Amino acid sequence: MNKFLTSSIGRKIVMSLTGFFLIIFLIVHLGINLSLFWGPNAFNEASEFMATNGVIQVMQYILAAGFILHIIQGITLELKNKSARSVKYVVNKPSENSSFSSRNMIVTGILVLLFLILHLKDFFIQLKFNAKGGFATDYDLVTNLFKSPLYTAIYVIAFVLLGIHLSHGFQSAFQSTGTNYNKYKACIKNTGIGFSILIAIGFSAIAVYFFFK
Numbered sequence: 001m002n003k004f005l006t007s008s009i010g011r012k013i014v015m016s017l018t019g020f021f022l023i024i025f026l027i028v029h030l031g032i033n034l035s036l037f038w039g040p041n042a043f044n045e046a047s048e049f050m051a052t053n054g055v056i057q058v059m060q061y062i063l064a065a066g067f068i069l070h071i072i073q074g075i076t077l078e079l080k081n082k083s084a085r086s087v088k089y090v091v092n093k094p095s096e097n098s099s100f101s102s103r104n105m106i107v108t109g110i111l112v113l114l115f116l117i118l119h120l121k122d123f124f125i126q127l128k129f130n131a132k133g134g135f136a137t138d139y140d141l142v143t144n145l146f147k148s149p150l151y152t153a154i155y156v157i158a159f160v161l162l163g164i165h166l167s168h169g170f171q172s173a174f175q176s177t178g179t180n181y182n183k184y185k186a187c188i189k190n191t192g193i194g195f196s197i198l199i200a201i202g203f204s205a206i207a208v209y210f211f212f213k
């Protein structure tokens with residue numbers, strides 16, 4: 001097992017399986033967050049369900065493990081690729097051979113990780129361990145943070161970076177695990193791009209809406 005996880009193909013498969021899992025998490029998370037548009041009651045009820053449901057509580061540990069594995073394997077793959085390519089190609093036109101998002105996975109990944117640390121500090125930790133940061137309800141805490149222009153801007157930039165990361169990550173996850181990848185390549189690529197745009201716009205809409213509200 002250990003040998004598989006540290007082999008190059010093993011690492012790729014772990015990246016894609018944890019990537020799929022994180023994609024599902026993002027869909028669920030966005031779905032719950034969209035209830036913010038329905039007002040305090042809807043969001044506070046959804047949030048209460050997430051905080052008390054037994055299955056969700058167990059899933060939180062699996063989610064944390066998924067994030068950690070994805071990050072460790074991603075950084076290790078990048079370092080290994082770099083050391084294997086210590087002599088640069090004489091002729092290399094990256095923009096003709098690969099997309100911007102595929103060449104910048106490690107950069108967008110690390111920036112999204114920085115966002116995640118800020119996000120967990122201000123939302124998750126406050127709600128779980130700090131009496132909702134002094135606010136009466138979950139809704140008040142969340143909507144109050146988006147009163148700051150800087151905070152809202154950081155969030156929107158992070159969502160665009162997440163979208164760029166996903167636009168390559170989505171198809172890459174299929175490529176690493178899919179047996180019939182070539183047949184559906186174009187369809188998977190377009191679905192991935194559509195999905196990434198939806199995620200970036202969906203999360204950004206919440207931040208921008210509450211900034212102007």
Ligand code: HEM
Nearest residue numbers: 029033047050051116119123124127142162203204206207
């Ligand atoms: C407008 C955008 C977002 C809002 C308003 C938001 C809101 C929240 C809230 C309120 C929590 C605490 C949930 C609880 O413990 O009851 C949370 C947790 C979390 N968020 Fe977000 N979130 C947003 C975007 C994102 C994005 C883009 C990611 C991933 C890249 C993310 C990852 C997480 C994670 C990993 C947790 C902790 C696990 C959990 O409680 O489910 N969030 N978020």
